[in-house]
Structures are given as C-alpha cells and as structure tokens.
Amino acid sequence: MSDLFQQPPRHQPLAARMRPQTLAHYVGQTHLLGPGKPLREAVERGQLHSMVLWGPPGVGKTTFARLLAEECDARFSTLSAVLAGVKEIRQAVAEAEQHRAQFGRGTILFVDEVHRFNKSQQDAFLPYVEEGTVTFVGATTENPSFELNNALLSRCRVYLLRSLSQQELAGLLTRAMQEDPELKARNIEMAPEILEKITLSADGDARSALNLLEIACDLSREAGGRQVVDEAVLAEVLTADVRRFDKGGDHFYDQISALHKSVRGSDPDAALYWFARMIDGGCDPLYIARRAVRMASEDIGNADPRAMEIALNAWDVQERLGSPEGELAIAQAITYLAIAAKSNAVYSAYKRALADVRREPSHEVPIHLRNAPTKLAKEMAHGAEYRYAHDEPEGFAAGENYFPEAIAGRRYYHPVNRGLETKIEDKLRHLRALNEASPQQRYAPDKSRQSS
Incomplete structure (x- = not known):
C-alpha cells in the first residue's frame, strides 16, 4: 500500500542535473583553472584561501565553490545576501566552529550576491576570516572595488570569471x-x-x-x-529572449564606456556595434541620446559645433517618434560624432577653471564689471569705466580685463589644431596681439598662469 503522505521526488532542472561533480568536468575559466594555473594547483593541494568570485551570471561561481569544498574535503555552508543578516552570519560561524571541534574539518562559507550586504554586515565576517574560522568565498556580479569594503577585500583574493565561449x-x-x-x-x-x-x-x-x-x-x-x-x-x-545587459551594473557601464571610447577614437563601426548591443539588451535609447550630447561637448566641442546640434536633434527625434525611427536618428548622430574633428579643449578648460574656483578664495568682481541697477550702486561707481565692446574697433575692447584683478590674464582654453578650433586659435592669437599692443591695458597679464 502506498504512503499517502510520501512526497514525490522533486524534479531537478537540467542545469542542476548537469552540475559537475569533479573539477575535471567544470566548464570554462581555463585562465584560472587550466593545467598549471596557480588557483588550480592550490585547489589540488588542498590549500584553501578566502576569495571573491566576480563574474556575470551563469559562469559557474556557485559550482566552483562547491567543487572547492569537495576537492579540499571541507564542509560547504552557504548564505544568500538577499535573505541573510548578521544573525545568520553568526549562526553560520558558530556551526563552522562546532563542526571543526567535532570532526576537525574546515568550512567554506559561500556567500552569494555578497555585494548586497551593507558595510556592517560585511564587517561581521572580518574576525572569522582573519582567524581562519571559515574560508570565505563570496560571489558577485558587481565590481568588488566599488561594492565591498576594503577591509574585507584585503583578506581575500579576487578572481574574475569570464563568460563562457x-x-x-x-x-x-x-x-x-x-x-x-x-x-x-x-x-x-x-x-x-x-x-x-x-x-x-x-x-x-x-x-x-x-x-x-x-x-x-x-x-x-x-x-x-x-x-x-x-x-x-x-x-x-527564443521569442522572449533578451540578451544579458544588467542595467545599472558593470555590464551596462562597460558597454557605454566602450561606446564613448569608440566615438572618441573616431571608429564609427565600433561605435555602432556598441550602440546596437545596448539597444538589443534593452537599454533606454534616451539614455544613449543623452550620453551622445555629452560626447559632443566633451570630445568634439568647438572643433565641430554642429556635433552638438546633431546630437540634440537625435534626442528630439527619439522623444517625438520613439522606436525605431528615433534609434536610427541616434545611430546617425553617433556616426557623425565618431568622424567629427576631435577636441577636448573646452572640457579641459572647464575642469581647470573649476579646480581654480574650488581651490582659491572668492575673488571680488572688478568694479567696472559690476551691475548698477540702483542709485547706490551707481554712486559706488559700479560699471563705471566699462568699455562696450560693440563700440570698439573690430567689436573688441583691446587691453580690457574681465578677470578678478588678482588673477588677471589667466588662460584655460587652448584650442587644438583640428577642425574649427584651428580658426578659433587664429582669432584668439589675433585678439591677444591687440591686447598686448593696446595703450589701454587695464591689468598686466599673469604670465605665470597662462598655461595649464
């Protein structure tokens, strides 16, 4: 007679059934576990050490941790940072101590998604890792340098696991x-x-x-x-198939970084590839449109001011028409940005000016540049002696100064010899010559701060 209360055997998915039982059947990560590799030799010698396994989903982080325990004859204990807290950490450590006392075996404490633990939770591992109570093995899809405490990282070796070919x-x-x-x-x-x-x-x-x-x-x-x-x-x-993208994670920022650097490197084909990868992965096209505007400003600037206009137009098309028309407009903008003349002169100039502003005291606005909206301001000579540039030859008040007196003559913007900035440099050189020749020099240039 069958037992009415007997549970039927639980069906395991294929991924669980194919989980390797020995290191010989482990697939991938040959850069770490191939013959003669230090980690492979350490495992074969049974030399355990705490580590962080960093890599995308499905590359074998959990499987490797289990095999590590098997190969080194250690007890395997697991925690999920999604569900566990400090209480569970202490309980896992207590069980590890009890197991060592009874059976003389060490414990590998595997912590899945360790990046989800906050600082105090990560700190809870420190004394037990330091004393060797447990061998800590953390798994994360996020960059450990950003997500894990330095104190915990200093006690672990970080291994980068790669996607399988x-x-x-x-x-x-x-x-x-x-x-x-x-x-x-x-x-x-x-x-x-x-x-x-x-x-x-x-x-x-x-x-x-x-x-x-x-x-x-x-x-x-x-x-x-x-x-x-x-x-x-x-x-x-494959109807609902979506490529791995992980918006907000490392893959997301790695791909936008690759797109930006392809544009900066004047490679329209690579730029289009990374754009297509991000769109295929589900990235919001408006995010890429916004980044394209940044590229137009940071890497092209005044070498080709049309780049900014084209990037903004693509953003507008995406907002007005959506996909796929908007994505085509963004692709057009990205190719234009990639082939445009490059200059980071404006970007660098702004950073230098901002650094000076943050480092130095707040210099007073010169009297001749101040606004005079009131009678008192006029009595204090605000705006007096200001020279209206449109009334001057060439529309330029030669010899005038627009800086605070203490830093007169500084130069932040150095145009490059590419694109429109070649003509801009010629124009600035001409204006500087007019300044130096003018009998109405207000302040002498600060020669010591003319270069970056």
Whole structure:
C-alpha cells in the first residue's frame, strides 16, 4: 500500500542535473583553472584561501565553490545576501566552529550576491576570516572595488570569471544530450545549427544555455518516431529572449564606456556595434541620446559645433517618434560624432577653471564689471569705466580685463589644431596681439598662469 503522505521526488532542472561533480568536468575559466594555473594547483593541494568570485551570471561561481569544498574535503555552508543578516552570519560561524571541534574539518562559507550586504554586515565576517574560522568565498556580479569594503577585500583574493565561449557552451549542451538520462530517453534530434543558435542566445551563460535546451526539448515535435527540435520549435523558445545587459551594473557601464571610447577614437563601426548591443539588451535609447550630447561637448566641442546640434536633434527625434525611427536618428548622430574633428579643449578648460574656483578664495568682481541697477550702486561707481565692446574697433575692447584683478590674464582654453578650433586659435592669437599692443591695458597679464 502506498504512503499517502510520501512526497514525490522533486524534479531537478537540467542545469542542476548537469552540475559537475569533479573539477575535471567544470566548464570554462581555463585562465584560472587550466593545467598549471596557480588557483588550480592550490585547489589540488588542498590549500584553501578566502576569495571573491566576480563574474556575470551563469559562469559557474556557485559550482566552483562547491567543487572547492569537495576537492579540499571541507564542509560547504552557504548564505544568500538577499535573505541573510548578521544573525545568520553568526549562526553560520558558530556551526563552522562546532563542526571543526567535532570532526576537525574546515568550512567554506559561500556567500552569494555578497555585494548586497551593507558595510556592517560585511564587517561581521572580518574576525572569522582573519582567524581562519571559515574560508570565505563570496560571489558577485558587481565590481568588488566599488561594492565591498576594503577591509574585507584585503583578506581575500579576487578572481574574475569570464563568460563562457560559444565553443564551451556547445560542448556542454552536447554532453547534456549525450549523458543526461532524461534527455537520452527522449531520443531528441537537433541539427548543429539549432544548437549553435541556442549557444548564441545564451550569451555566455551556461545556466541559460541549459535552460533553453531543456525548454526546446520539452517543446520538441514528433517526426518519424523521433523528437525533433527544428527552427519552428526554436523560434518559440527564443521569442522572449533578451540578451544579458544588467542595467545599472558593470555590464551596462562597460558597454557605454566602450561606446564613448569608440566615438572618441573616431571608429564609427565600433561605435555602432556598441550602440546596437545596448539597444538589443534593452537599454533606454534616451539614455544613449543623452550620453551622445555629452560626447559632443566633451570630445568634439568647438572643433565641430554642429556635433552638438546633431546630437540634440537625435534626442528630439527619439522623444517625438520613439522606436525605431528615433534609434536610427541616434545611430546617425553617433556616426557623425565618431568622424567629427576631435577636441577636448573646452572640457579641459572647464575642469581647470573649476579646480581654480574650488581651490582659491572668492575673488571680488572688478568694479567696472559690476551691475548698477540702483542709485547706490551707481554712486559706488559700479560699471563705471566699462568699455562696450560693440563700440570698439573690430567689436573688441583691446587691453580690457574681465578677470578678478588678482588673477588677471589667466588662460584655460587652448584650442587644438583640428577642425574649427584651428580658426578659433587664429582669432584668439589675433585678439591677444591687440591686447598686448593696446595703450589701454587695464591689468598686466599673469604670465605665470597662462598655461595649464
């Protein structure tokens, strides 16, 4: 008679069933775990040390931590920073101490998403990591330098885990179809090009690749006594596919950085590639439009003032028309920015001026530049002796000074010899010559501060 209260065995997803049991079956991270690599040798010798595993989802952080415990004959304990707090940390440490006392084995304390712990929670690990009560292994998708305390980082080694290559993912999926009992029993037929499209869609994520494979097998259709995964089945599986993007995380900022640097480096093709990557990943086009305006100002400036206008126009098109017309306008702006003459002279000048303002006292506005809206201001000679430039030859009051007296003659803006700034430099050189030749010099230039 069957037990009415007996729980049926829980079904494990393919990704869990294919979790490697030995380091030999671990896929990827050959830069860390390949033959002769220091981390691989340390694991094989059983030399445990605290570490932070930094990498995108699905690259094997949790799996490696489990294998580390297995290879080094250590107890494996896990915490999730999403659910745990200081109380749970202390409880995990107490259990580690009790296990060592009873069985003489160390404990690997694996902390998933460790970047979600606040400063005080991270500090709670310090004495136990320092004393060796536990071997701390943290997993994070975010840059540890920004998200983890320096005190905790100084006690750990940081290892960067990389996305799996298409070749590595293809090998993993092929092995799953050959070795997993459930898939083997279903006699699945899948063309190599179908497998390749699954690996491409997984975008370096092993867990995603296995999940997609399992869904595809679940949706397979019968043909000639076999279960077939064809293009029609694959299209249904990949309908809601979205590439990994992680807005607000490292991948987001790495890609916008690559886009900006491609524009700065005058490579329109690379700039378009990174733009397409961000759009494909779900980035808000208006964010990229705003950054394009920044690029026009920071990296082009007065070398080609049209760049700013084109970037603003693209932003306006995106707001007015949305996608896909707006994205095409942004793509047009990005290519223009990439091929435009480059100058960071305005950007650098502003930073130098701002640095001086923050470092020095607040100098008084010269009397001749002050406003005189009241009778008292006029009696105090505010605005007196001001020379109206439009009434001067060439519309320029030669010899005049517009700085506070203490810093007269400073120069922040140094145009480059590219684009329109070549003509701007010629114009400034001419105006400086007029200043030096003028008999109406108000203040002598400050020669010591003319360069950056």
